[in-house]
Amino acid sequence: MELLLAGDTTSLSYWLNWKFLLCIIWVLTPMIIASYLIWKYEGLGDSNSYKEETQQEKEWSLYDHEAWTPCVKAIHPVWLLVFRIISFCLLLSASISDVVTHGTDLFFYYTQWTLTLVTFYFAFGSLLSAYGCFRQHKTSDVGEEQDFLLPLTHEENISRKSHFLQTAAFWGYIFQIVFQTVAGAAILTDIVYWTVFVPFLTIKGYEMGFLTVLAHSLNLVLLLGDTALNSLSFPWFRISYFLLFTGFYVCFEWILHAFVATWWPYPFLDLSMEYAPLWYLIVALLHLPCYSIFYLVVKLKHYTLSRWFHQSYQCLR
Template sequence: MENSGDKGAAEGVGYWLQWQVLLSALICVLPTVVAVRFLRRIGGGSDPLKSVDLWSPCWRNLHPRWLLFYRAFAFITMAYLLYETVAALGFIVFLFYTQWTFVLVVVYFGIATLVSIRGCRKPGEKESNLGVDEKLGFLEHLMQIIYQTSAGAIMLTDIVFWCLLLPFMLGENFQLTLLIGCMHSVNAVFLILESALNRMVAISFS
């Protein structure tokens, strides 16, 4: 008669050898390896960010107010989606990691909007007169930390949801709605566009 303990151990090992688990591990490990190599390459030689880098677009001909409007739009849209999700499903949604990463991006765009408002109100808007000796304050440091944290978090959650979970969840017990789809995609879309617009290309540890 087979020992129940040995059978349980075998089933436990079998669980960790499933392709879904291995793929999830790769999703976590590969970006980490790329990030470490990237940080080792630029960490020692990159110039520290200035205040102007957090509210000026990377495109020279694009006025900072456009980045402000975009951040405000992203904040309002995501806050509305979060409100609709909680109103429809209740606070139980915060038992899931996805909602917390979504909230993190909402907080980022809220802080980024405030930083952009403060930057656009400064006298003189020529780049030669902006941010030469300005250093990051608490709000700017917090904005940069949340930006770097949420970027990896939302990519992980969205990829896992669309590529690993959703194909096996579709059925009688689960129905993909527009709201659920937005909660697992809008955050990534907004943050990718933000990355294409802002000037936070250097990573500062000073």
């Protein structure tokens, strides 16, 4: 893999100019807006943001079982567990093979950051699914024993049902946040790769090998499969985490190049380019359609499956 060098990036003249100032604005402005949305909608700024007098559900509410139950009752949670384990093994194998073949320099790429996060998502999801299957098994055993010994009262039935409608614990929210972050990032990496890099493979330093193609397709395919099965909602405001993820990646590249004269993994990150601010703005704006595409996929899933499986579809939103 050839290196994309860009002069002396450690010199002050490379950074102290109007182009870098504009790029900072394009990167930090979305990060500031994202931080505000998280503060507002995740309840960090208002301890009562999750509660209303009517006790109605908010769009961004998450319930404990949504992290591990399939969206259709006819599908046992163990099948979602199996899918997540297989997906994790495939992604981990692809990541290891890619690193062994191309070296640790791959972690300079946004694609590898995304692939690593998707792999973590399936590992995390496998643990939550395993926990859910175990809990369901134990709850079922206890329920059968209670039904045999003494019929449940109406209040006890209500209590048991509400057990599955409790607000999710910390790890459930973390899982949903990771899901929505990798959803946008996977769309962004794959769209940029297949619409920009593949048509212009004459760019030096990029190759269309099997592992490269796999890294830009397997992640999204498996993520769409999990989306079709899971019960997770997809509130719009969590585009904030997607914006922060990309922003931290760009800041990492800037800090690295400020202290080390190294190569740029993507040519449009090079601040010495004449139209660098325009490229940064375009990439920033791409986050909106990329996240919207996955948002519409989730909405289409809810719309379709709720009509095909009217009696057994169990997504709350």
